[in-house]
Amino acid sequence: xxxxxxxxxxxxxxxxxxxxxxxxxxxxxxxxxxxxxxxxxxxxxxxxxxxxxxxxxxxxxxxxxxxxxxxxxxxxxxxxxxxxxxxxxxxxxxxxxxxxxxxxxxxxxxxxxxxxxxxxxxxxxxxxxxxxxxxxxxxxxxxxxxxxxxxxxxxxxxxxxxxxxxxxxxxxxxxxxxxxxxxxxxxxxxxxxxxxxxxxxxxxxxxxxxxxxxxxxxxxxxxxxxxxxxxxxxxxxxxxxxxxxxxxxxxxxxxxxxxxxxxxxxxxxxxxxxxxxxxxxxxxxxxxxxxxxxxxxxxxxxxxxxxxxxxxxxxxxxxxxxxxxxxxxxxxxxxxxxxxxxxxxxxxxxxxxxxxxxxxxxxxxxxxxxxxxxxxxxxxxxxxxxxxxxxxxxxxxxxxxxxxxxxxxxxxxxxxxxxxxxxxxxxxxxxxxxxxxxxxxxxxxxxxxxxxxxxxxxxxxxxxxxxxxxxxxxxxxxxxxxxxxxxxxxxxxxxxxxxxxxxxxxxxxxxxxxxxxxxxxxxxxxxxxxxxxxxxxxxxxxxxxxxxxxxxxxxxxxxxxxxxxxxxxxxxxx
Numbered sequence: 316x317x318x319x320x321x322x323x324x325x326x327x328x329x330x331x332x333x334x335x336x337x338x339x340x341x342x343x344x345x346x347x348x349x350x351x352x353x354x355x356x357x358x359x360x361x362x363x364x365x366x367x368x369x370x371x372x373x374x375x376x377x378x379x380x381x382x383x384x385x386x387x388x389x390x391x392x393x394x395x396x397x398x399x400x401x402x403x404x405x406x407x408x409x410x411x412x413x414x415x416x417x418x419x420x421x422x423x424x425x426x427x428x429x430x431x432x433x434x435x436x437x438x439x440x441x442x443x444x445x446x447x448x449x450x451x452x453x454x455x456x457x458x459x460x461x462x463x464x465x466x467x468x469x470x471x472x473x474x475x476x477x478x479x480x481x482x483x484x485x486x487x488x489x490x491x492x493x494x495x496x497x498x499x500x501x502x503x504x505x506x507x508x509x510x511x512x513x514x515x516x517x518x519x520x521x522x523x524x525x526x527x528x529x530x531x532x533x534x535x536x537x538x539x540x541x542x543x544x545x546x547x548x549x550x551x552x553x554x555x556x557x558x559x560x561x562x563x564x565x566x567x568x569x570x571x572x573x574x575x576x577x578x579x580x581x582x583x584x585x586x587x588x589x590x591x592x593x594x595x596x597x598x599x600x601x602x603x604x605x606x607x608x609x610x611x612x613x614x615x616x617x618x619x620x621x622x623x624x625x626x627x628x629x630x631x632x633x634x635x636x637x638x639x640x641x642x643x644x645x646x647x648x649x650x651x652x653x654x655x656x657x658x659x660x661x662x663x664x665x666x667x668x669x670x671x672x673x674x675x676x677x678x679x680x681x682x683x684x685x686x687x688x689x690x691x692x693x694x695x696x697x698x699x700x701x702x703x704x705x706x707x708x709x710x711x712x713x714x715x716x717x718x719x720x721x722x723x724x725x726x727x728x729x730x731x732x733x734x735x736x737x738x739x740x741x742x743x744x745x746x747x748x749x750x751x752x753x754x755x756x757x758x759x760x761x762x763x764x765x766x767x768x769x770x771x772x773x774x775x776x777x778x779x780x781x782x783x784x785x786x787x788x789x790x791x792x793x794x795x796x797x798x799x800x801x802x803x804x805x806x807x808x809x810x811x812x813x814x815x816x817x818x819x820x821x822x823x824x825x826x827x828x829x830x831x832x833x834x835x836x837x838x839x840x841x842x843x844x845x846x847x848x849x850x851x852x853x854x855x856x857x858x859x860x861x862x863x864x865x866x867x868x869x870x871x872x873x874x875x876x877x878x879x880x881x882x883x884x885x886x887x888x889x
Contacts, residue, residue, distance in 0.1 A: 331391075331392075332391060334394040334512070335512060337512075338391070338515075339386065341512070341513070342385040342397055342398055343386065344519060345401050345405075345516070345519045346378050346381045346401050346404075347378075347382070348518075348519050348523025348524050349401070349404060352412075352524075352525030352528075352529075353371060353374070353408060356412045357371045360411065360414075360415050364414060367411050367415060371408065371411050374411070377400065377404040378404060380400075381400050381404065384397045385397055395511050398506075398511075398514045398515050401518055402502075402506055402514070402517075405518050405522035405523065406503070406522065408522075409499060409528045409531070410495075410499075412525075412528055412532060413491065413492065417532060418487055418491070419488070419532065419533050419534035420453060420454060420487065421447075421453050421455075421456070422487075422536065423486070423533060424487040424490070425467050426467075426473050426474050426487070426493075426536060427474075427477060427486070427487050427489045427534070428447060429467045429471075429474035429477075430474040430475070430480075430481060430490070431478075431481060433471075433478050438634065439471065439474065439627065439638070440467060440635050440637065440639075442466060442467075444465050444466070444467075445463075445465045456647055458645055458646045458647055459647075459648055459871050460813075461811075461825055461868070462825075464641070464645050466641065469536045469578055469579070469638075469642075470576045470577055470578065470623070470624065471627050472573060472576040472577040473490070473493065473494075473536035473539050473578070474490075475623070476497075476539070477492075480492050491531065491534040493539070494531040494532075494535055494536070494538040494539060495538075497531070497538055497543075498522075498527055498531040498542060499522075501538075501541060501542030502518070502521035504545055505520075505545045505721060505724075505725060508545075508550075508725075508729075516728070520721040520723075520724045526717055527718065535714075535718065536577055536578040537578045537718045539578065540577040540580055540581045541718055541722070543570045543573045543577060544570065544571070544574045544581060545725055546567060546570050547568075547570040547571045548588070548725045548730075549725045550730065551567065551591070551592065551697075551729075552730050552735065554608075555608035555609075555611070555612065556599070558600055558608060560608070560611055565615055567612075568611075568612040568613075568614075568615035568616045569619045571619075572616035573619050573623065575616070575620050576620050576623040576624055579639070579642055579643070580715060580718070583679060583702070584698060584701045584719070584722070585616075586683055586701075587686055587697040587700060588697055588698075589613065590683065590690070590697075591694055591735075592612065593605050593609045595738045597738075598738045599737060605739075646868060647709070648709075649668070649822075650710055650711075650712060650822065651708070651710055652711060653711025654671065654706060654770055654774060655671055655708075657774040658773070658776070659873075662774075663778045663876060664776075664874045665774065665775075665776030665778065665873055666777055666779040666872045667773050667776035667870075667872075668773060668776070669773075669870060669871045670776075671707060671769075671770070672708060672709055673769045673773075674767075674768075674769030675707040675709075676704070677769050678703065678704040678763065678766035678770075679701065681762040681765065681766050682701070682704065684762045685759045685762050685763065686700055687740075688740060688741060688762075689759070690738045690739075691735045691736065691738050692732075692735075694738060695727060695731060695732055695734075695735070698723055698726040699726075702719060707770050746758055776872075778874035778875065779804060779805055779808075779810060779867075779874060780802055780803065780804055780805070780806075780810065780835075780865050780867075780872070781802070781803040782801070782802050782863055782874060783800065783876070784798060784800050784881035785799050785801050785842065787799075787882055793854040794851045794852070794854070795882055796847065797846055798846075798878075798882070799842060799845070800842070800843050800863065801840065801841075801842055802831075802835060802841055802842070802843055802865070803839075804836065804838060804839055804840075806838075806872075807837050808837055809834050809836050810837075810872065811833055811834045811868065812843075812866065812867055813865065813866050814826045814864070814865050815864050815866075816861060817862045817864055818855050818859050818862075819859075822864075826846060826847055827846040827847075830843065830844035857879070857883070860877060860879060861882060862876070862877060862878070863878045
């Protein structure tokens with residue numbers, strides 16, 4: 316008999332299970348992140364692409380509806396459908412943004428030009444294309460050698476995939492379409508591969524906040540590398556489980572090889588993934604079987620990498636090798652938000668800039684060694700640790716970290732600490748035993764100490780050149796046409812300086828040396844007459860700091876001096 320007004324046990328059990336509150340929060344946040352940057356796209360589209368603006372307005376409505384549903388739906392399945400709606404809205408917004416902004420920057424025009432050379436059967440590497448740079452949004456990459464890098468310096472997969480899209484038009488549009496498409500494919504793949512409650516985080520990390528879509532619209536090959544790394548990183552500790560790769564393991568290995576053929580950032584994360592897989596498999600299978608798994612993974616990855624590179628390797632082997640290693644060897648000037656800020660902004664330079672690069676490589680090697688020693692604790696951080704090395708590099712732009720953050724998400728969700736509980740950790744006799752924790756900590760510190768020493772050497776270096784403005788020629792009160800400087804080489808090496816004026820965080824084009832020696836001997840002084848690259852240098856408002864910077868290549872040094880007051884007090888007028 317059923318008492319009126321009281322639910323039976325069967326009725327209670329029939330009620331749908333509500334979604335977890337944290338799942339609702341993730342869904343809501345993923346919708347909120349789509350607002351960021353959307354208004355500027357809509358404002359631009361409303362003036363000359365009205366249809367795109369109308370589509371964005373519909374997306375605004377979709378965001379609002381998804382926000383309401385995220386709070387009120389009663390079933391986990393219904394909330395999963397809301398997550399799908401947010402993803403679709405994000406994809407449409409990314410496409411709308413590309414329709415408005417698709418010309419790209421220097422990365423895009425370089426990749427598109429490389430694709431055109433491939434389509435025409437011409438060599439890609441070692442060929443300068445100076446006509447692409449120095450105008451509009453196409454920035455120059457100055458080097459410490461006093462010039463600029465006009466060549467393509469990435470592996471060939473990005474231009475190969477861009478070549479079929481050349482019909483999209485001039486400029487960098489084909490490359491931006493390729494990178495944006497790769498981002499969308501990677502985002503959808505990550506969304507599909509994550510457990511259902513975590514899928515809103517994939518939408519946020521890949522398509523929200525407008526960060527990664529902006530890099531896609533700039534045509535960065537690193538976005539293609541990210542899209543290929545995502546399937547390789549999801550559940551990566553399970554690769555080769557039981558000694559068998561299976562189709563999933565082969566696909567992960569193939570994605571690793573393709574990512575390495577897309578952009579050099581992949582090269583830094585792959586050793587950590589391979590070391591982690593070996594440690595997990597050795598703990599499960601033993602050393603011989605684990606080595607076999609690792610060799611099969613590496614074999615598939617190398618085969619895919621070679622298949623993509625073979626044509627270019629056979630066509631111009633030396634230029635190809637130099638081209639794909641270019642970001643490591645080009646000698647680009649300091650730029651970024653890392654430790655190099657000490658020499659750029661806090662001091663007047665350093666005569667040991669090379670040590671920033673050395674310290675970066677030492678830190679990468681030290682972190683890999685520490686990762687191997689403590690893989691049970693550090694295993695989930697395999698996708699984060701590689702980017703720490705870039706904080707010490709001469710090019711420490713935040714994009715190196717930001718573009719790879721979806722890998723962090725994939726790892727934290729699908730490669731948690733329990734996956735590494737049985738992983739093998741090398742324990743030499745001095746580090747073995749339960750009472751050896753202080754020794755293990757000391758070993759980790761010692762492994763990282765060379766990087767710290769190198770970074771300290773670079774940051775504490777002194778500028779080898781003393782620079783003082785002696786005369787200034789003005790066309791008007793705010794226009795400088797000639798600057799004469801007195802330069803003293805206080806170092807023990809002959810130096811060949813290249814000069815530029817900067818008023819912000821970037822590097823402006825080099826000034827032309829109208830008079831003065833090409834090489835300044837050690838402990839000597841000379842006068843240099845410098846002309847602005849465009850004929851005139853416009854003085855900014857008085858509150859802006861003006862820095863005269865002198866770079867040398869061998870050895871790599873930087874000497875800076877504040878010259879704002881000297882430029883505003885003309886010694887010579889015309």
